[in-house]
Amino acid sequence: MKISGSHTLQFPPEKAYTLMQDPDVLARAIPGCESLEKTGEDEYRMKMKMALASFSGAFEGKVRITDQTPPQSFRLLVEGTGKIGFMRGNGLLKLAASGAGTEVSYEGDALVGGTMAAVGQRLIDGTARMLIKRFFEKLGEEKAASG
Amino acid sequence: MATTIAKPELLVGKRLRRREDPRLITGTATYVDDIKMPGMLYAVIVRSPHAAASIKSMDVSKAAQHPGVAAVFTGKDTEKVGPVPCGSSLPGLRVPHHYILAPERVYFVGHPVAVVVATDRYVAKDAADLIEIDWDVRGAVADPEKAIADGAPPVHPQWPDNKAFTHHQEGGDVDKAFAEADVIVKQRITSQRLIPTAMETRGVVAEWRAADRQLNLYSSTQIPHLMRSLVAQMLGLEENRLRVVTPEVGGGFGSKLNVYAEEALMGFVAMKLGKPVKWIESRRENFLCTIHGRGHVDYYEVAAKKDGTITGIKLLIIQDLGAYHQLLTPAIPTLSVLMMPGLYKTANIRADIIGAFTNCVPTDAYRGAGRPEATHGIERMVDILAAELKMDPVEIRLKNFIQKEDFPFPTATGLTYDTGDYSLPLKKALGMVGYEKLRAEQAEKRKKGELMGIGISTYGEICAFGPSPATPAGGWESATVKIDPSGKVTVMTGCSPHGQGEETTFAQIAADELGIDIDDILVLHGDTAIVQYGIGTFGSRATAVGGTALYFALQDLKAKIKKFGAFLLESDDATLAGGVVTCNKTGASKTLQEIAGATYRAMKLPANTEPGLIATHFWEPTNFTFPFGAHIVVSDIDRETGGITIRRYIAVDDCGNILNPLIVDGQVHGGVAQGLGQALWEEAVYDESGQLVTGEMTDYVLPRAHMMPWIESDHTTTPTPVNPLGVKGVGEAGTIGCSPAMVNSVVDALSPLGVRHIDMPMTPEKIWRLVQGASSQEPVARMGERL
Amino acid sequence: MIPQTFEYTAPKTLEEALQIIAGGGKPLSGGMSLIPMMKLRLAAPDHLVDLGRLKDLHYIREEGGALHIGATTTHQDVASSALVRGKCPLLAQTAGGVGDPQVRNRGTIGGSVAHADPSADYPAAMQALEAKFVLKGAKSERTVAAADFFLDTFLTALEPGEIVREVIVPVEDGSTGTHYEKVVQKASGFAVVGIAVRISRKAGKIVWARVGVTGLANHAYRATAVEKGLAGTSGGATEVQNAAAVVADGIEANSDLHASAEYRKHLAVVHTIRALLAALARTA
Numbered sequence A: 001m002k003i004s005g006s007h008t009l010q011f012p013p014e015k016a017y018t019l020m021q022d023p024d025v026l027a028r029a030i031p032g033c034e035s036l037e038k039t040g041e042d043e044y045r046m047k048m049k050m051a052l053a054s055f056s057g058a059f060e061g062k063v064r065i066t067d068q069t070p071p072q073s074f075r076l077l078v079e080g081t082g083k084i085g086f087m088r089g090n091g092l093l094k095l096a097a098s099g100a101g102t103e104v105s106y107e108g109d110a111l112v113g114g115t116m117a118a119v120g121q122r123l124i125d126g127t128a129r130m131l132i133k134r135f136f137e138k139l140g141e142e143k144a145a146s147g
Numbered sequence B: 001m002a003t004t005i006a007k008p009e010l011l012v013g014k015r016l017r018r019r020e021d022p023r024l025i026t027g028t029a030t031y032v033d034d035i036k037m038p039g040m041l042y043a044v045i046v047r048s049p050h051a052a053a054s055i056k057s058m059d060v061s062k063a064a065q066h067p068g069v070a071a072v073f074t075g076k077d078t079e080k081v082g083p084v085p086c087g088s089s090l091p092g093l094r095v096p097h098h099y100i101l102a103p104e105r106v107y108f109v110g111h112p113v114a115v116v117v118a119t120d121r122y123v124a125k126d127a128a129d130l131i132e133i134d135w136d137v138r139g140a141v142a143d144p145e146k147a148i149a150d151g152a153p154p155v156h157p158q159w160p161d162n163k164a165f166t167h168h169q170e171g172g173d174v175d176k177a178f179a180e181a182d183v184i185v186k187q188r189i190t191s192q193r194l195i196p197t198a199m200e201t202r203g204v205v206a207e208w209r210a211a212d213r214q215l216n217l218y219s220s221t222q223i224p225h226l227m228r229s230l231v232a233q234m235l236g237l238e239e240n241r242l243r244v245v246t247p248e249v250g251g252g253f254g255s256k257l258n259v260y261a262e263e264a265l266m267g268f269v270a271m272k273l274g275k276p277v278k279w280i281e282s283r284r285e286n287f288l289c290t291i292h293g294r295g296h297v298d299y300y301e302v303a304a305k306k307d308g309t310i311t312g313i314k315l316l317i318i319q320d321l322g323a324y325h326q327l328l329t330p331a332i333p334t335l336s337v338l339m340m341p342g343l344y345k346t347a348n349i350r351a352d353i354i355g356a357f358t359n360c361v362p363t364d365a366y367r368g369a370g371r372p373e374a375t376h377g378i379e380r381m382v383d384i385l386a387a388e389l390k391m392d393p394v395e396i397r398l399k400n401f402i403q404k405e406d407f408p409f410p411t412a413t414g415l416t417y418d419t420g421d422y423s424l425p426l427k428k429a430l431g432m433v434g435y436e437k438l439r440a441e442q443a444e445k446r447k448k449g450e451l452m453g454i455g456i457s458t459y460g461e462i463c464a465f466g467p468s469p470a471t472p473a474g475g476w477e478s479a480t481v482k483i484d485p486s487g488k489v490t491v492m493t494g495c496s497p498h499g500q501g502e503e504t505t506f507a508q509i510a511a512d513e514l515g516i517d518i519d520d521i522l523v524l525h526g527d528t529a530i531v532q533y534g535i536g537t538f539g540s541r542a543t544a545v546g547g548t549a550l551y552f553a554l555q556d557l558k559a560k561i562k563k564f565g566a567f568l569l570e571s572d573d574a575t576l577a578g579g580v581v582t583c584n585k586t587g588a589s590k591t592l593q594e595i596a597g598a599t600y601r602a603m604k605l606p607a608n609t610e611p612g613l614i615a616t617h618f619w620e621p622t623n624f625t626f627p628f629g630a631h632i633v634v635s636d637i638d639r640e641t642g643g644i645t646i647r648r649y650i651a652v653d654d655c656g657n658i659l660n661p662l663i664v665d666g667q668v669h670g671g672v673a674q675g676l677g678q679a680l681w682e683e684a685v686y687d688e689s690g691q692l693v694t695g696e697m698t699d700y701v702l703p704r705a706h707m708m709p710w711i712e713s714d715h716t717t718t719p720t721p722v723n724p725l726g727v728k729g730v731g732e733a734g735t736i737g738c739s740p741a742m743v744n745s746v747v748d749a750l751s752p753l754g755v756r757h758i759d760m761p762m763t764p765e766k767i768w769r770l771v772q773g774a775s776s777q778e779p780v781a782r783m784g785e786r787l
Numbered sequence C: 001m002i003p004q005t006f007e008y009t010a011p012k013t014l015e016e017a018l019q020i021i022a023g024g025g026k027p028l029s030g031g032m033s034l035i036p037m038m039k040l041r042l043a044a045p046d047h048l049v050d051l052g053r054l055k056d057l058h059y060i061r062e063e064g065g066a067l068h069i070g071a072t073t074t075h076q077d078v079a080s081s082a083l084v085r086g087k088c089p090l091l092a093q094t095a096g097g098v099g100d101p102q103v104r105n106r107g108t109i110g111g112s113v114a115h116a117d118p119s120a121d122y123p124a125a126m127q128a129l130e131a132k133f134v135l136k137g138a139k140s141e142r143t144v145a146a147a148d149f150f151l152d153t154f155l156t157a158l159e160p161g162e163i164v165r166e167v168i169v170p171v172e173d174g175s176t177g178t179h180y181e182k183v184v185q186k187a188s189g190f191a192v193v194g195i196a197v198r199i200s201r202k203a204g205k206i207v208w209a210r211v212g213v214t215g216l217a218n219h220a221y222r223a224t225a226v227e228k229g230l231a232g233t234s235g236g237a238t239e240v241q242n243a244a245a246v247v248a249d250g251i252e253a254n255s256d257l258h259a260s261a262e263y264r265k266h267l268a269v270v271h272t273i274r275a276l277l278a279a280l281a282r283t284a
Ligand SMILES: Cc1cc2nc3c(=O)[nH]c(=O)nc-3n(C[C@H](O)[C@H](O)[C@H](O)COP(=O)(O)OP(=O)(O)OC[C@H]3O[C@@H](n4cnc5c(N)ncnc54)[C@H](O)[C@@H]3O)c2cc1C
Pocket: A053, A054, C026, C027, C028, C029, C030, C031, C032, C033, C034, C035, C036, C051, C071, C097, C098, C099, C100, C103, C106, C107, C108, C109, C110, C111, C112, C113, C114, C115, C117, C119, C120, C121, C122, C158, C162, C163, C164, C165, C188, C189, C190, C191
C-alpha cells in the first residue's frame, strides 16, 4: 500500500525537525505508543496499544530513523508485530517552510499482514490516514508544551 | 412387514426429489464436526503469517505449559511423516518435499508450522497464541508471470527460475496454418484465482485404537479410498489398519478432491497421544490453506480464413501453481490443453504450459478443473475472431462445429469425442431467447447510445473421468449390490457423493433394474470399511462411471435372481420382471423376497451356484464422455456506474440421457452460480508480499441467491455410446458454459466503444473505466517472443 | 474463529449496566460487529455487558414532534415499524437495506451508530435527518447532534463509560420527500457509497435539502454544498445535476479492493443525482 500526504505544523522546519527526532516527543505523538526505548543510534524499540472502536491490539516493534538531512528530510522505518498481524512501513518525510510554519509531506510504502490484512481491507487505508493525522495533530500540540 | 411388490412404473427420467434432502434441510445430518468421542482432544494449527520466511527460532514452552494443553508438535516432530502427496506425473516435474508441518522454511501465508492439542478449542487457540516464532522474512512473489521473470525471488531455493515444469503439445501443422491464414487474432486472457468455499470447511477426526492397531479417520473428503491409501503411506501404517469414514460432506467443488497435511497430522497426533483428536478448519484457514482454483494467464493466437474457418490455435498457459503440488495441481492445465479446440474442427494446435511456483496456496481442481479455462479461452477467441471478420457469433460457430456425422471425432489434442450434435442446443437456445428480435432491439438501442449485449457460448467438456490410463489414480469405479434375506437392497458405491444426489439417482437405477420400490433400496458410500474400494466423486464421473458399475453389478445379480427363481420354480423358461421371476410355461412365480430368502437359507442350490445374493462390479470405461451445450446471456450496462444487469440467462445443456431432471437442473443452476461468480465477482487477491487480502467473506464476493438471475434451462439429449446408461455428466457443465457467455455478453455490449476483451471478474469499476474510454487492449506485445 | 476468554453479564437494569461499563465493561448490543471481531481476535474485551436484554432500551415512540428510538431497537424493527415508515420513511428505508435478514434481526441502531463504521448505512441518514443522540453514562446524560457525533473512522463523541441510549429523529411534514440510494459492496453488504436525501418542496420550490453521505469519507458527513445548491431552485434535472456535482468536493475519498477513490467519488455524484430525483418525485 502506498501512503502519501502532507500536514502543516505551526512552527518552523528547524523546530519541527528537532521535535520529530526526539524520542520523548515521538512517544507522546505516536497514537497508542506506550513506550519508546532507545536501542541504538536512531533506533528504538516501541510498544504500542491500539484501540480503535472495538478493535484492539498490542504491538511490539522497532522504529528507525535514517537518511537525516536536517532540517529538510529524513526516512522513518517502522515495524510492528502483534497477535492480530504485523505491519511494516517505510516513508520519506520532507519538511519545507511555509509561511511561519512547516509543510511536512510524506511518501512511502506500508505493508500489512496477518488477520488485519485479510479482514481489514476496506479499513486499512482510512485507519492509516487517521493515525497519521492524529500523529501530526499531537505533534502540533508540542509547541505549546515545549515552547 | 412390507412386501416387495411388482412395480411397472420406471423411475429413471423422473423428477424425483432427492432422498438426502430431508436430513440436510432439517439439520439432522452428521458432519465431521458433529462427531464427539469420549476423551476427545481438539487441535489448533499455528500457521505462517508470512509468504516466504525461515523460522529462526520457535519457542513453544509457554503453550505446552498452558493449562489444558495435551501436547504441542512442530515440524521437527513430524519430519518423518511422509510428504503431502502429488498424484500427477509429468515428465521432468519438479516436486518440492511437502512436509505436513514446515520444519524450517515456509512458502505461503497459512503454511502450517505447529499444532497445539488441548482439551477444548478455546484452550488450544489461547495456547497457540503463546507460541513465539522469530521469523527471517524473505522476498515473496505472488504473481505467476512475475515469478517466471528474471530476478524474481525463488519460491524454492533449489529452482531459481520458479518453473515446476513445462509441457508442450502439438497436433497437425500449426506453422502452415498460420502461414496460410487470412487473419490472425491474438489475445491475453486470464482466468483468475478462485476460492472454492464449500459451505462446510474441511475437518478431521482421528481415533487410534491401539489395542486393535486401527486408525479411524473421519474426514470431509471427496475421495475416502484414495485418502486411505495415501494417508496410510504417509503414516507408515498398513493400509488395512486405516479406515476412512466420510460422513456428510457439505460441498467440495474439487477442494476436497485432495489429501491435505491435516489428515496425516491428526492421524499422527492421535497415534502419539492415544486419544481421539478433532480439527475443524476455520473459514479463514479455508481461504488461506485449502486449494484455490484456476490461476491462468493464457496467450492465445487463432488463425483463420476470410470466411471464418478456424485453421489453427496457439496457446501458452502460464499456470499459477502456488508453492506446492497438491494431489492434481500440475495436471489441471493439461486438461485445458486437451479441451482447447472446443467444439471446433481445427486440426492444427500448439500448446505450451509453464507451471509457475508462487508464494501462494496451491491451485488444484475446482469445479470444471481446466475445462472452464479452455472453454473461456476458445469461446472468447471465437467471438474476437467474429468481431474481426464482422461475422455474427452464431454464424462463425455453426461454420466451425464438428458435424453430427463426424463422430467419433479424433481431435487435434488426441481425444476422441464420443457423440454430438452441436447445433442442436445452440439453435434451441437461440429460439428460447428470441435471437433475431434481440439483435434488432440492440441495433435500436445502439443508436441511442444504450449498451446492451448478447453473449453466446457453445461449450464442450470432458466428463466421466475416465479411462484408467488417462487418470492419475485409476479411472474405473465400483459398485456392490447386496440383497438381504428379507429382500431389501443395499447399494455400495465407490464414488463418494457429497451433494450430487446419487443416493437418489443410484436408487432410481437399482429400483428400475430390479423392479422394486425405491424405498427398499439403501445407498451407502464413504466408508472404506463398508465399501469395497472406489475412486471418488469428481470430474462429473459418478453417474457415468459409478452408475455404470452399479448397472453391471445389477445385471450380474439379476442373472442370479433369475437363475435361482427358475430353479425354485423348476422352470427352464422363466422371466425376471418387476421384481418377480415367472415361469413362462406355468405362470407360477417367486418374488424377489422369496428368492432372496431361499438363496441365504440355501436348502437347495442350483448347480455351481453359491448361496447369497451379492454382486460386485468394477467398471473400466473405454473413453471419456463429452457433453456440450449452449448458454446465452442478455445483459444491460449502466453507462454511468458500470453496473451489469443480467436480463436473460438461457442454458441448454446436452448431458446425454437424464436420470433425474430435477437433479440435473440443480447441477446446472449451481454451476451457473459459480460461473457467474468467476465472471462477475470472485477473485482471490494476493498483494505483492503474498498476503491474501480477500481473506474473509467480507471481501471475497461469493454469489448469493439474491444476486442470481432467473435461469431458463432446457436440454437436448444425445446419448453416449461409452456406457449403457447413455449418460455423460453434468456436474461442471453450468460453470464451464457460463463464464464465456457472460463475458461475451458484456464485451458485445461495449463493442461499439471499441472494447474487444475484458478480464474477469468484470467489476463495475472495470466496466466504468472502459466506458470512460480507457483502453481494453491487454498487453499482447510479448506474445511474439513467447509463442 | 475462537474468541479469547471473556466475562459476560446480562444486567437487569440500565443503571447496573452503566456501572459495569464505567468500570471498563464493553457494551454488547446486536453483536453483529463486535462478535465477528472477537472471533478473529481483532477485539478482545475482558467483560461484555449485554444491553440486548434491557427492555427499556427497546422502543420506538413519538414525542414532541420527533421519533425516539431506543438503542437496542433492531434494524428489522425500525424497517418494519408503521410509525417509522409513516413519519420518518428515510430511516425505515435505510434500516431495510442494511446487510441481510439475519443481520437486520440482530443488529441495532445504537450499536451501528456507536460503532461508526465509515461504510455503515445509518450514519448517512443520521446526518441527513440531523438526528440527535442521547448519550448516557453512570452519572451523566447529554444530547449530541449527529454533526458533532461522528468524528473519524470508528471514532465518535462517546466518552469512556458512555453509551448511546436513544436516537431522536424528526417527524417529516407533508412537504418532504426522502430517499436512500446505496451502492452495495456485495461481499459485506456495506455501502460502497450511500446517499441519504431529504427535500422539502413547497409551491414548486425547494425550501431546503439535506444530504448525508456514507462510504466515501472517514465518516459520514452532510454535503452542505449540495444542499445550498438546491435551495430555492425548482429541482429540475439540470439543477439537480449541478448541485450534486460537488458532493465529493474536498473529500479525501476511501479506496479499497472494491472501489478506488476516483470511482467512489464518481459514484457519489451519480447516486446523489439519483437519490435527489427519487426524493423529489416523492415531494408533494
Ligand atoms: C454480514 C453482515 C453484513 C452487514 N451489513 C451491513 C450493512 O449493509 N450496512 C450497515 O450499516 N451495517 C452492516 N452490518 C453491521 C450491522 O449493521 C451491525 O449490526 C451494526 O453495525 C452494529 O450494531 P450491533 O447492535 O450489532 O452492535 P455490536 O456489534 O453489539 O456493537 C458494535 C460496537 O458498538 C458498541 N456498542 C453497541 N451498542 C452500544 C451503545 N448502545 N452505546 C455505545 N456503544 C455501543 C459495542 O461495544 C461495539 O464496540 C453488517 C454486519 C454483518 C455481520
